[in-house]
Amino acid sequence: MANPVFTPTNANSDAPVIVIGAGPAGLACAQELVAGNRRVVLIDDNIQPGGQYFRQLPPGYSTAPRARLMRDKARYDDLARVLDSPLLTHLPRTTAWSFPQPGTVAHAGPLGSGRIAGSAVVIATGAQERSMPFPGWTLPGVISAGGCLNLAKAHGLVPEGRVVVAGNGPLVLVAAATMAAAGARVTTVAEAQQSRRLAGAALSGVVAAPGILAKAAQYRAQILRAGAAWKTGWMVSRAHGDETLREVSIAPVGPDGRPDLTRERTIPADLLVLGYGLMPGSDAARLLGCRMELRPDLGGLVPVRGPDLQTSTAGVYAVGDGAGIGGVEVALIEGRLAAHAILGTPAPKQLAHRYRTLDRFRRALNSAYVLPTPLRAADDDTIICRCEELRLRDLKADGNAASGSLNTLKTSSRLGMGRCQGRNCLHTAAGLLGLSPETMVETMPRFRPPLRPVPLARLAADRDAGPAREPDEIILSEAKD
Amino acid sequence: MNTAKARTAAGQADTIIVGGGIFGLFCAMTLAEAGKSVILLDKGRIWAEASAVNAGSLGVQNKLPALIPYTLWSWDIWNTLSDRLGADLGLRRNGGYKIAMTEDEAARLGRVVSEQIDYGLDAQRLSPAALRAQAPWIAPDCMAATWSPQDGYASPTRVGPALRRKVESLGVRIVEGAAVAAVENGPDIRVLTTAGDFHGTELAITAGAWSATIAAMLGVKIPISLDVNMVSVTEPARPTIECIVTHARGILTLKQVANGSCLIGGGWQGIGSIGDSRKDIDHDQLVHNLRLAMRVIPGLAPLNILRSWAGYEGVTPDSYPYLGRLPGHDNVYLAACARGGFTLGPLMGTLLGELILTDRPSRPITIFDPARFSNAAA
């Protein structure tokens, strides 16, 4: 497939660098670019910058010095100073919705809609979560780890009642610790991975990144102090309730990746937090036509990048969790490294060295959490596509279920055609229908703009749209005379 | 039956059809129902090009006057298709408005509709007041409108799988991933593809926008130009526009389908060519398409757009489809390139099948003669 060639006509002019995503990666990149005297346009669809890790409370909220929030505030404040630079334009609440040309970003938001031609584009759009559907997972009160962290970080909220956390991977620790720190009653934490495999991961990690491990140990202690039961090798099997969550069933992970229902236990719960892993949000790179590859050690489908973090599309860089799951430290460093590549300045030796270490660590960590068999708790009655309300049964019964093509299945079943644009369901459906990861990637529907749902009026408000070429139809009777 | 099956399995059939869109599938169904053995070839999966990605309008009002009878005949097929295929096709015949926003457009609307009525369209002119009463969601400054109860729509994504099931049950062998690379016409037809060779007594070309490339393999030049049509879809909304909306100048088609989503098209052009296989959005034209939709139906403004896409439609110089024998080849047939070919496809495919079967299709097809431009040039 032809890759559009981005000839960075503006590469040496003073056209800004366009950074999409104001999370750790995007902010760090912007900071380094501004330090190098480059103009930057920073586009992010949230009200405030910070992305996932540095998610901010609403403007004006404050916190008492002893508030039990895990906010890493000092580092954020340091990064956020870049927003005051006259070289930086921040477009909050704005969606980068497409790329009319590889170097041009179309954006839309309440502040206006238009296009910006950049001297380079940096995709720093972050991760999304993996779904692990099971009966009852659509009930209000069942939330994802991101939902859980943002309750605390973005809204300053903690649930009353009993909290159960279940999942697979570092998110479980983070979510449970966040809830515990905020004062929630965390009763049970269920990690699907067996503890001995985690120990292996820990060992390989000690060498690479002791700081991060120390943090994990601290999280774990915090959760245990809060009195939660900690179970490894267990997974969620069902959620119960009518209008909202009432109870959660958990069960040991069987050898086939399914819950062993003979040993299922049901516990009361008011909030169930799911953390079944992250995957790179690769949509922007796919829309741009960047070459992609499947990398389990990076968490899934990622753009192919050179050592300078440039994608296969010249002038387009990809950094942070959107280019490979790595957490905040990797995101920060990648942002800086890409900035140096764009500026044409050598990256400080120390930075490059630390990146090599962290990169090794994150790849070991991602691999350690990869389960021998994918988890699977969905039964035929379980909703897979939340938007279109498609159950596993519907997908299996679809005439194209056996086509071996996700795209073909999508068109006949409506899988992934709702507001989430397939983010919640396409990957899981592929797995549940037995497509290999390679086939899934090969047959994945092409990503169609806009990158996120955008109100029609905002797309129509594009102030930089070129002239119309109306497709006036011919009228034969008139053409004749 | 079993011998026929063995023959098609060996790559031999009475008719080889190239192209598994709506034209090809209806042709296959017609032939197979009459007992012919059929192999249907497609370069990729069937039902993956225009027939799959189109906006699903089954408009009568938006057809050229001379095509009105054909559109109504095609509707005769659509009307009973759900029963025939035993499937929900998302088919609705709730009528449609055709609107004009300027005085020029209003004049054109008036002229064209008179002509269309002469050809059998059932439509009435609506006063602005009547329009506002019937369809308060259309912009109040709409200058003129006509209403026809004959317009409707169907869901392309439902029609395709149902047709596939049907033709397969009739014994048609579908071969996917069989891109035709060469055709040899001796006493028999030999079709060379990326999935092997196929032999037949007749060849039917129903390769949509690609039909000219297949004809060229037989040394025949058929003029086809390419339209890269764009469509956008909104999030589901409360049912309001329960019919289709078209435009006096053909530059807008709009409908709200069963799930509440609104589909917005109108032939605004994206980017791509047969050679490069790109089917990309032209962001400028997309924006203008959306602006026009919002101007005609202001209530669309807040709806979230979920996807925009583009697909290939082949177009003939006079916008009438091709249907008939390929010039110079008695056993090679062509049906392709109807503007509004989703609407017309059932009829066109059926007539092609009848032509192959009996040489006497049930409707006149001379205006669709594939030789009409080569004759003119000669």
Added chain:
Amino acid sequence: MPQPKMRFIPGVVPNAGTLSFSFEGNEIPARPGETVASALMRAGVPVLRRTRIENQPRGYFCGMGICWECAVFVEGTGVVRSCGEPARPGMVVRLAEAEV
């Protein structure tokens, strides 16, 4: 059985004052700057939308702009993610269903 609510984390100091908006006809108090989802969850309203086909309840899920399960309909604005939409005084909010 009353639904356990969300509350502010001890030590989080929201903006002073309250405003109110309506959700399905009920008056919901909110702090200035607070999102619609936050105010609803504090008020013990976990069901933010109902599904089109089966009328099933859905609520706040991903918290990061991906799932759209927290979508609500705001009069004069349209369907928005309630977790990213600040509450405004007098706002009229309903279970999500877009309108033309």
